[in-house]
Amino acid sequence: MAGSRREERTPHWILHAFLVATVIYTVYPVLWVLTIALSGKQSLAIADLPADPTKLDRVRAVVPWPTRFAFGNFISVMTDQPFARWMLNSAIVAIGATIVGVALSCTAAYAFSRFKFPGRRFGMMSFLVSQMFPGTLTLIPLYIIIVQWLGLGSTLSGLVIVYATTSIPFSVWMLKGYFDTIPKELEEAAVMEGAGPGKIFWSIVLPLAKPAIAITALFSFMTGWNEFIQAATFMDKEEMYTAPVGLRFFVGGFQQQWGYFAAGSIIVSIPVVLLFLYLQKYLVSGLTAGSVKG
Amino acid sequence: MSTTGPPALRVRFGLGLLLGLVLALGGGWALLRGARAQLEDDWITRRAIVSANALGALVGQAADDAAARTLVAGWQATHPPGSRVRVIRGTALEASTDPADSGDRAAPRRLAREEKPLYDQAQRLRAGVDSNREGGAPKPEIEVEREGSARRVAVPLEADGKVTGMAQVLVPAEPSIGARPPLQAALLLLAALVLYALAALFLPPRVALLATVSTAVFCLASAFFVGGELRALGLAERDGQRALAATVAAEVGRSRALTGAAGIDGGALDTDLARRPLGLVTGAGAIDREKGEAGAQDVRRRVLRSLLAIVGLGFVLLVLVGFGGARRVGRALVSNRQAYAYIAPAIIGTTLLVFFPFFYGIALSFTDSNIYNTNLPLSELWVGFRNYGTILGDFGVVRRAADGHWVFNYLNFYWTFLFTVIWTITNVAWGVSFGLLLALVLNTRGLALRPIYRVLLILPWAMPNYITALIWKGMFHRQFGVVNQVLAIFGFEPLSWFDRPFTSYLTALATNGWLSFPFMMVVSLGALQSIPADLYEAARVDGASRWQQFKAITLPSLKPALVPAVILSVVWTFNMFNIIYLVTAGEPGGSTEILITQAYKFAFQRYQYGYAAAYATIIFAILLVYGTIQNRVTRATEAL
Numbered sequence: 001m002a003g004s005r006r007e008e009r010t011p012h013w014i015l016h017a018f019l020v021a022t023v024i025y026t027v028y029p030v031l032w033v034l035t036i037a038l039s040g041k042q043s044l045a046i047a048d049l050p051a052d053p054t055k056l057d058r059v060r061a062v063v064p065w066p067t068r069f070a071f072g073n074f075i076s077v078m079t080d081q082p083f084a085r086w087m088l089n090s091a092i093v094a095i096g097a098t099i100v101g102v103a104l105s106c107t108a109a110y111a112f113s114r115f116k117f118p119g120r121r122f123g124m125m126s127f128l129v130s131q132m133f134p135g136t137l138t139l140i141p142l143y144i145i146i147v148q149w150l151g152l153g154s155t156l157s158g159l160v161i162v163y164a165t166t167s168i169p170f171s172v173w174m175l176k177g178y179f180d181t182i183p184k185e186l187e188e189a190a191v192m193e194g195a196g197p198g199k200i201f202w203s204i205v206l207p208l209a210k211p212a213i214a215i216t217a218l219f220s221f222m223t224g225w226n227e228f229i230q231a232a233t234f235m236d237k238e239e240m241y242t243a244p245v246g247l248r249f250f251v252g253g254f255q256q257q258w259g260y261f262a263a264g265s266i267i268v269s270i271p272v273v274l275l276f277l278y279l280q281k282y283l284v285s286g287l288t289a290g291s292v293k294g
Numbered sequence: 295m296s297t298t299g300p301p302a303l304r305v306r307f308g309l310g311l312l313l314g315l316v317l318a319l320g321g322g323w324a325l326l327r328g329a330r331a332q333l334e335d336d337w338i339t340r341r342a343i344v345s346a347n348a349l350g351a352l353v354g355q356a357a358d359d360a361a362a363r364t365l366v367a368g369w370q371a372t373h374p375p376g377s378r379v380r381v382i383r384g385t386a387l388e389a390s391t392d393p394a395d396s397g398d399r400a401a402p403r404r405l406a407r408e409e410k411p412l413y414d415q416a417q418r419l420r421a422g423v424d425s426n427r428e429g430g431a432p433k434p435e436i437e438v439e440r441e442g443s444a445r446r447v448a449v450p451l452e453a454d455g456k457v458t459g460m461a462q463v464l465v466p467a468e469p470s471i472g473a474r475p476p477l478q479a480a481l482l483l484l485a486a487l488v489l490y491a492l493a494a495l496f497l498p499p500r501v502a503l504l505a506t507v508s509t510a511v512f513c514l515a516s517a518f519f520v521g522g523e524l525r526a527l528g529l530a531e532r533d534g535q536r537a538l539a540a541t542v543a544a545e546v547g548r549s550r551a552l553t554g555a556a557g558i559d560g561g562a563l564d565t566d567l568a569r570r571p572l573g574l575v576t577g578a579g580a581i582d583r584e585k586g587e588a589g590a591q592d593v594r595r596r597v598l599r600s601l602l603a604i605v606g607l608g609f610v611l612l613v614l615v616g617f618g619g620a621r622r623v624g625r626a627l628v629s630n631r632q633a634y635a636y637i638a639p640a641i642i643g644t645t646l647l648v649f650f651p652f653f654y655g656i657a658l659s660f661t662d663s664n665i666y667n668t669n670l671p672l673s674e675l676w677v678g679f680r681n682y683g684t685i686l687g688d689f690g691v692v693r694r695a696a697d698g699h700w701v702f703n704y705l706n707f708y709w710t711f712l713f714t715v716i717w718t719i720t721n722v723a724w725g726v727s728f729g730l731l732l733a734l735v736l737n738t739r740g741l742a743l744r745p746i747y748r749v750l751l752i753l754p755w756a757m758p759n760y761i762t763a764l765i766w767k768g769m770f771h772r773q774f775g776v777v778n779q780v781l782a783i784f785g786f787e788p789l790s791w792f793d794r795p796f797t798s799y800l801t802a803l804a805t806n807g808w809l810s811f812p813f814m815m816v817v818s819l820g821a822l823q824s825i826p827a828d829l830y831e832a833a834r835v836d837g838a839s840r841w842q843q844f845k846a847i848t849l850p851s852l853k854p855a856l857v858p859a860v861i862l863s864v865v866w867t868f869n870m871f872n873i874i875y876l877v878t879a880g881e882p883g884g885s886t887e888i889l890i891t892q893a894y895k896f897a898f899q900r901y902q903y904g905y906a907a908a909y910a911t912i913i914f915a916i917l918l919v920y921g922t923i924q925n926r927v928t929r930a931t932e933a934l
Contacts, residue, residue, distance in 0.1 A: 012742070015735050022732065023750045029765045029808065030753060032776060036768075045774035058783045062776050108640035115633035118626045123637065130644065132917055133652050134869065136893040137910030140658060140903050141651035148668060165647035168640050197632055226758040228872055233898060244760050248876065251764055258768055265761045276756035277749060280816065 031064035037262035040070025044258040073263035083264050085239060086246035090268075092156050093231075093242060094224030097163035102217045105168050106209075109175035110201055114187075124176070127169035135229060143233055154237040162234070163224045171216045178212035179205065215282050222272055222279075243268045304494045307504040310615030311490055312483075314512055318608025319479040319519050322601050326523050327473070329597045330530055334471045337534035339438055339445055341541045342465035344563045345373070346436070346447035348545035350461050351558045353381055353389075354451040359402065363389040368552045376444060376466030381451070382416050383459035416460035419450040422568075423457050432568035443467035449569075470537030471530045478522055486515040505616060512612055516605045520598075527597065528590040535574060535586050538564060543579035599673045659908035665901035681908035704795075704885040705892075707909075711916075714868060714888040717802070721867045724807045726860060729814025730852075736815075737822045748819075755812035763876035766805040770877075795885035798878045802886060806873045810866075814859060821855035822848070861924050865917065889913045 035046055047061045077083045111117075112124055142162060152158030182205060190200050206213070228244040235241050241249060247268065250261040349369055356362035366379050370391040381389040382405065390401040405413055415437060422433040439446045444466045451459040493507045546560045561577035574585045614620045627634060659682070661675035685707045695701045702709060732751060736744060754762065769776045770791045778788040791797045825847065833843045869890050874880070880887040880895065887895065890913060897906035 010738070012738070012740075015738060015741060016743075018735060019732075019747050023747060026751055026754050026808070026812075029762070029769065030757070032769065033761075033765055043774060044768045044771055045779075046776070053782075055783065058779060061779045062783070104640040104643055108637040111633045111636035115630065115636075117630035117633040120633075123641065126649070127644070130648050130652070132865075132914070132921065133648070134890060134893075134910050134913045134917065135871065136890050136897065137655040137907060137914055138648065138651040139894070140897050140907055140910070141654040142647065143898075144654075144668060144903075145647070145651065161643075162647060165643040168644050169648070172640065201636075226760070228760045229875075229894070244758070247761065248764060251768065252876075261764065261768075265765070269757055269761060272758055273753070273756040277752065280752065280755070 028064065033262045033265055035064040035066050036258055037073050037266050038069050038071070039066040039259065040068070040072040042257045042259040044256075073259040074267070077260045077263045077267075081250075081260055082239060082241075083243070083246060083260070083267075086241045086243045087268070089156060089240060090225055090243040093159045093163060094221050096156070096160040097167065097224045098217050098220040100160065100164035101167040101171055101220050102213060104164070105171035105175055105216065106206065106213065107201070108168070109172045109179055110205060112172065113176045113179035114184075124173075127172055130169050139230065139233060142230070146234060152234075154235050154240045156240070158234055159231060159242070162230055163220075163227065167220045167223060171220060174216045174219070175209070175212055178209055182208050215279060218275055218279055222275055225268075225272055303499050303501065303504060306618065306621075307508045307616040308487070308490060308494065310612040310620075311508045311512055312487060313615055314608040314610075314612030315483050315486055315515055316608075317611055318512075318516055318605045319483055321604040321608070322519060322523065323476045323479045325600055325604060326527065326597065329527065329593075330471060330474060333527075333530060333534060333593065334469060337470050337537060338443070338467045340564065341468070341470075341538055342445035342447050342463070343436060343438065343565060344538065344541050344545060345377075345465050346449045346461065346463040347563045347565060347569070348549055348558060349379060349463055350449035350451055351562075352549050352552065353461055354453050354458070355553075359388055363401070365552060366391060369548070372548045372551070374466055374468075376464070378464035380412070380462045381459060382412055382462070383451070385413060387412075388459065412460075412462070415448055415462075416450075419448060419460055420457040423450050423452075426568055432570070434567040435569045436565070436567045438567070468537070470534050472533075474526060474530075479519060482515045482519050486511050489514075501617075508612060508616060509609075512609060516608070520601055520605065523601070524594045524598065528594055531590045531593045532586065535581050535589065539575050539579055539581050542575045546579060596674060599676070600671070603673075655907045656911055658904055659911045661904040662902075663904040663907075665903070668903070675904065677904070681905050682912070684905070685908055685912060702885065704883050704887070707912075709885075710887055710889055710892050713799075713886065717799070717870075717874075717888055718864055718867045720803060721806050721810060721870075722860060722863050724803075725810040725814045725863055726856070728807075729811040729816075730818045730856075732811070732815045733818035733822055734848075736819055751815060752812045754809045755816075757809065759809055760872045760876060762809050763805055763873050766801065766808070767877050770801045770804075792878060792881040795882060798881055798886045802873055802877050805877050806867065806870060809873075810863065813863060814856075817855050817859040818852060821852045825851045857928055861928075864920070868917070868920075889916075 032046070036044060039046070045061065046064065047057075047067050049057055049061055053061075112120060146158045146162060147153035150158065152161075186204055186208070187200050190204055195203075226244065227242075228248070231242040232245045232248070235245055238249070243264070247261055247264050249255065250257040250264065349366075352365050352369065353362050356365055362381060366381060366389040369379060370377060377391075379389070379391045380387060380395070381401075385405050387395065387401045387403055387405055387409075395401055419435055419437065422435040425433045426435060435450055437448045441464065444464055446462060446464050448460055448462045450457045451461055490508060490511045493511070494504060497503050497507065542560045542563050545563060546558060549558050559577055560575065560579050561573070562571050564572050564575050566572060572585075574582055574589065576582055611620075614623075657672055660678060661672050662677045662680070663672070663675050667675060688706055689708065690703055691706045691709050692700050692702050704710075735741075736747060736751075770778075772778060772788060772790045775791075777791070781788060789797060791801050829847050830843055833847060838846065868888070870888070871890050871894070874886065874888050874891045875894070878886040880891060884892070884895075889909070893906050893909040893913060896902050896909055900906075
């Protein structure tokens, strides 16, 4: 059945019709959020139905186009609601975790790539296996360690160290793969000129690996920015929520502030969606190269 | 090993023995010191409760206020100097022996404003007594606070079965157990070293021989140490019991002296916080033999496991040092110090917050840890495989109710597992087929607008998935959701999507289906584009039909990319926490939980940490089995 679509003989208008239908399917929820956000109301209905709706009224209620445009939701979610604070929390946590995680991963990946030492294989393998640990299993001990032992519940630093360390294994694998492709001759030349390993790492390898480090950092940032479970578990105080926890706060439980949720989602999503579209080719090659992320 | 000379070998095993024993005996002694201090603490509290109960019984029976004051004065005179008593009835301080309550503050008087906590405490105790009369979970009827080493115990006063007030008693601490010097451990260590030195001098310096000797000496010393210390701990427990019995006897005697013939029941003085008699001391003031023995055994059993663990660690140290492992490790550390310095920060970080939590989680799964006992060490909560037995041994997925309906137990592990499997298979099947179909369409030569389609079709993957989940939850809303509005256009009644398991499952499937196919599409598209076009040319020349081309060229070329992608997406879907947690939230009644959300709910909504850890460990085991099988299968298919 699918094979019939392989050749020019299939008329293109059929393909276009199919693709347009699929695009409507993928874009509809996004347009729906936009509509709710721009409606200026908290209701999740696009249009109010009259008491005795006609067919046309019903169709109007599913077309993702607001009955009137209003930017009230965007303005009040950033001013009346603590959402700006939550975004700031998310940004601090994601950036902090990225800096700490990538810094630690760079040095480790360099050692794994360049030095032969006992435990090297074991180290890389255990990093790989750690990606299979179910999040819930480590979440309970992490909760006990972070909240009950270290007293870092509802603090940004607690979340930073958790995100940074959990991102290390994936980052190390990504970076080691790139370091392996940097020719050793460059370093050998530097050794001949009397440079120590520290200098080689700092002034030769790191500058060469800039693109890989940037991509790893962006992934790490995106993971931190989008993380929900751990943030929801560790952050009890409302003013310490991150953006994901805050967005759920708007529509979870007894709150039904869909307008705030929609406006907030759009503000939160735009940077990561753009980042993702830019990064996805690296992601696909990195993921299918054999690492299993659970 | 053959390069080491005989003296070095002797010294190495000697050093191993020394270090191992220092760890085992020193660590064990520190552990036992802690255990004894804890024991002492418990006995002081228990004896303070006895004194307070005795006073409570006396004052409760007093005929009037004056009689109560006489009793309190008499009680103070017969007790050690640090003791204090205050009796509160309603808002009045009826009697007090506290030096602060003299002069114009002398009892009887009304409680001052800043003494409100006393009044509140009395009310709490009254509430506790009333609640315990009605049954249910026992509530505290006694409150104990520390004041330095002394205890301040508050007990309710009762007359004719009614709570009439509260007595607060300050009881100074009287040690009953005493400390134990580390003499035995030190002597054992010395004796062991001498024994080893003698044996090592007279024996030929062979590895096997020295290893046997040092192990034997280590075991001997450890056995003496553990045996001796456990016996001493049992004796200490007995000392505590005797001290308690003495306190009970003394209180009975004093109350007889104070009230004349009518004494109080000695058996009812030693109680827990809900004032239920513990039964260790009989009414006659003697120690119940069985209970006493059980108590001593219990105390010993509690430390035994930790003690053995420390001894085991000591033995590991002996082996490491003795066989030169420690030395080799040290050498490797020195010669590769640069590499280790580079990886150290990352390794320390992941060890503390990735690997340690993992192993701690597994250890937790063998305990009945929950929100009420997280401050206790795991060894005291150890239940072995009980959690696993409860989870895996319960096959009661369905039963027939009295009215003949089938009733599903949605909390049952096998239900959740079955649901997870169905969830995973349907999602991956949908993702692969739809993603592949789109990739084939997009790969058509000369198709206009291809880049635009591609970006728009990737959009669901780019959206943060918790936002996707919440959007779809909104779209499935019963009253205002778009899905029901569309149904209404076609004349259907609106559905309560989250009221039935099947429709609830459909909402999650729709959500996850929406966000999961772009991954497969991108992977397939990449693989399709790498197939050289002349392969198809050649096939066409040979007269192959399109279906034959698809089967012979397209599918095999897709396999290297698709197989890892499918493996990956199975693991992702199996663990797709956000979608289930945010869209269906397990509604109705937990029927649409997958394993990982169920484990989360056990941990953070029902607070059964141990049970949840066992649940999560089982999930890990399932993933591990899946990983192994999948590894075998891919290897086998590659060989074909």
